Amino acid sequence: MNTIKKNIIFVIALLFIARTFLFPGISIAEQDSGNHGDYTIGVGDSLSILVWDQANLNQEITVLPDGNITFPLIGNVKAAGTTSKTLARKISNRLNTIFRKKPTVTVIVRSIGNDFFYIMGAVAHAGTIPYTHRTRLLQAIILAGGTVVGAKTDSILLIRNNHTRTVSIEDLQKGEHLEKNIEIKPQDVIIVPMSTDQIYIMGESNAPGPYFYTKGLTVLQALLNAHGFSQFASTGSVRIIRQEKDGSKKIIHIDIDHIENEKKTEQKEYLKPGDLIYIPQRMF
Structure with missing residues (x-):
């Protein structure tokens, strides 16, 4: 009897380990996965969507121009503007209306489709800059060849999702207040104004x-x-x-x-x- 109990515990432990490492979940039902946990999904991104115990539902999907994805059984789901964690939760909740048991869903961002940002104004090379994960403001300006003489480095404009904020890189150039070196996101627009003084x-x-x-x-x-x-x-x-x-x-x-x-x-x-x-x- 003790041997049977030990075998059952061993099997349960193996299943737990398999689910943890092969199909990680959010709490138990859904989880963000991959290296893009805080990344905001955008149009053109390639996603892998895995459903635990429902391998026939596993999908490789590209986010459509309208920001949606089409998933089996549940139809259109808004993906653009969400994180992989949020999208996994959405899909899991929708599937829960079909299956008795709430399925575990994992969303992995395989590649980024809208992987560029824009920089213009008083920089050496204005234009479109390829986006790489964790690019920050100072790095973005360096990628554009740096600022030119007359640049107003204390009033740089960052436009994101139709919202504008003013930032300064003066302290950053001195190696100070590095917390101000904000992370750049795909589709951001950076404007470095020219001084009129x-x-x-x-x-x-x-x-x-x-x-x-x-x-x-x-x-x-x-x-x-x-x-x-x-x-x-x-x-x-x-x-x-x-x-x-x-x-x-x-x-x-x-x-x-x-x-x-x-x-x-x-x-x-x-x-x-x-x-x-x-x-x-x-x-x-």
Whole structure:
């Protein structure tokens, strides 16, 4: 008798292990499976749907353009916009109206059909970017060649499912607040706006004219953007002319000749939108 009991327990244990590893379930009835548990199913995705103890219902299905799949016995089921866990539960509940026992359903995302996102604006290579699992915002911008001069990295737009949010990558570029590096989803649209703010360089520069202002821009960085000084420049008499809010003008004198390291105040003089950098001609 003890031998029979042991054999029964052994068989039950084997069945439990088989169901756990071959057909995992949500609680007991349905479960998400594969590596895309949190992934939102989209049009064109290829799915494997397995029904425990009903092998004739197992299906390889592609999500149709209207977002539905057609499953035996229950007809159309909305798949796009759900996770594999939710879809498995839907199918299981529908099948439960046909079978006495609620079936265990497993949904596996085999391949992603809408596997791309879009990026436009102030990046080196705007366009369509192939989506890979777990791509994040900073990676997406790097895949587009990075931002260009004048990009407003503190006000990037992310459009998802017709909803828009504003995000910043300034901290991410410093390796800080990595929790802001949000995950990109297929069909996302990323817009990196171009700054409309400018600063101006006049006088003895190799390339005088207007330049895009970016937050944290210093005098030396601006002068480097303008390819440095001409041979006639008085580098010890550079001036920043700034319009104040009350309409008055503030003049800041910068002696480039005496900047020796980054701790010097002059080198870290941050510019503001609308600043004019004037480089006078030296006296011979």
